[in-house]
């Protein structure tokens with residue numbers, strides 16, 4: 047069996063550690079390296095808390111990609127560094143699976159062009175959890191009947207970006223089918239700035255950050271005399287790993303950029 051050779055960026059992070067375990071435990075994946083901003087020259091197994099994998103750690107992505115020659119880079123870092131890693135990987139002809147959130151529309155356009163130019167796959171997935179994908183799909187379905195909707199995303203307080211990638215993706219999917227409208231009272235005023243949350247195409251998005259939370263989202267719909275609430279909860283980061291596995295396998299067989307797992311899971 048030809049194994050898919052993978053490099054993971056962000057191996058000490060909350061998602062990165064889970065991804066290392068996934069690589070170790072999945073028969074057709076071979077972890078050939080990791081990109082970390084510390085631990086240059088060490089093996090993954092030398093770092094306390096990381097699984098027993100002999101693959102080397104690099105601080106420099108260029109050296110890593112040149113020496114390990116991976117098929118796929120899995121990026122689980124921060125918006126700034128993830129953007130740089132993804133562009134670099136594509137420029138080397140390495141496919142990318144990106145879980146990192148916080149990319150702008152311009153970033154997505156640029157990466158799409160790069161992937162097309164190189165004729166290789168790139169998957170940018172704001173959420174890898176199957177339940178979250180269904181939550182987004184169900185919300186899009188409901189928005190055909192309920193044009194009044196508010197999104198509340200709730201995350202742990204170590205999260206850098208707001209709104210979450212999932213919140214933005216949900217608003218994008220809803221806005222494709224929702225009858226355009228400005229919600230709330232036409233003369234509504236914010237007494238404290240931000241009270242009505244962020245707005246995407248007239249859809250209000252609220253971000254909650256609390257210790258103890260992992261990743262949660264509620265999509266609230268209302269119409270005369272009734273309401274509908276669609277909620278998803280990730281209680282651990284293992285919930286994202288079947289999506290990572292699917293993406294690493296899928297990215298090997300596509301030749302352009304896919305933004306969102308809803309385009310892969312029918």
Ligand SMILES: NC(=O)C1=CN([C@@H]2O[C@H](COP(=O)(O)OP(=O)(O)OC[C@H]3O[C@@H](n4cnc5c(N)ncnc54)[C@H](OP(=O)(O)O)[C@@H]3O)[C@@H](O)[C@H]2O)C=CC1
Nearest residue numbers: 056058059060061083122123127145146147171172173174
């Ligand atoms: N798509 C999905 O389903 C999911 C996506 N995410 C996203 O994944 C990303 C990672 O999340 P999470 O694991 O919780 O975050 P963590 O903060 O736990 O991990 C981020 C990792 O990136 C590393 N990093 C930060 N800056 C740099 C840099 N300049 N160079 C190299 N490495 C760097 C950090 O290293 P250091 O410790 O040195 O700072 C850390 O190991 C986020 O964007 C998050 O939104 C999260 C969960 C699910």
Ligand SMILES: O=C(O)C1=N[C@H](C(=O)O)C[C@H](O)C1
Nearest residue numbers: 147172173205210211212261
């Ligand atoms: O930072 C997180 O934790 C998560 N980030 C992603 C997002 O921004 O939507 C996915 C998930 O919600 C967890």
